[in-house]
Amino acid sequence: MDRLVYTAYSGLKGRMAAQAAIANNMANASTIGFRADKVAFEQLALKGGFAEARTMTAGQVVDADRKNGAVVSTGRDLDVAIDGDAWLAVQAADGEEAYTRRGDLSIAPSGLLQNGEGMPVIGNGGPITVSPASKVSIGPDGSVLVVPPGGTPDQAQAVDRLKLVDPNGSETVKGVDNLLRVKGGGVLPANLDATVKSGSLEQSNVNITDTLIQMIENQRSYEVQAKLLSSAKDMDDGGASLMRLP
Helix, strand or coil, rough: CCCHHHHHHHHHHHHHHHHHHHHHHHHHHCCCCCEEEEEEEECCCEEHHHHCCCCCCCEEEEEEECCEEEEEEECCCEEEECCCEEEEEEEEECCCCCEEECEEEECCCEEHHHHHHHHEEEEECCEEEEECCCCEEECCCCCCEEECCCCCCHHCEEECCEEEECCCCCCEEEEECCCEEECCCCCCCCCCCEEEEEEEEEEECCCCCHHHHHHHHHHHHHHHHHHHHHHHHHHHHHHHHHHHCC
8 A cells, every 4th residue: 555655646746847847848938049848757666566665756857858949030140049959158157167059149238248148158268258349249150259449340350259069978967047067067178160140049949839738648647646646545444444343
């Protein structure tokens, strides 16, 4: 009986975690460069035909859907859509280097180049700072091009280059802040062959229709687990009644 209750409880816990991830995906369906959360479920280990009590079925966000989102043209000089599987390096809130696909860049009053979440963009020598200029744009190779005040477009000079990395071949995980990090710590080396598409932005890769279907299926699975818990209670009550003395 304890094993049945434990199995039902573990299933409920896993489905609640999955529902939270699905809700987060729906909430970020319009977030630029967002990658949908993926939920994995650990299987119960069987021993002698029964699930070991010490093993729990858990559902947790372990990664992001690496599929690219749709790219739309904006015509804005500081908007970039990152080509292929490359990611843009930024300085996370904890001060560590992390990676994102969000490319809606802007220049803070201090001259710091940041993305739409206000995170400093990292270049060859750390966070990129841009001096006052008449125009700032991003080249196809990620170069930050600056036209001096009063200058013409043909006088644009590269002051730094966006750090673009390729996570393939490295173990990376997605955090609750929607940033990619190297598992266990560390940073990824720059991929000098990576390119960007200026004047464009990558949208979220969340498919609302598929996400709604996932939510319905997950809710039904939750109801099954809840019924299993109710059945365990009924069986326990039945067993207790048989043990009563007249």
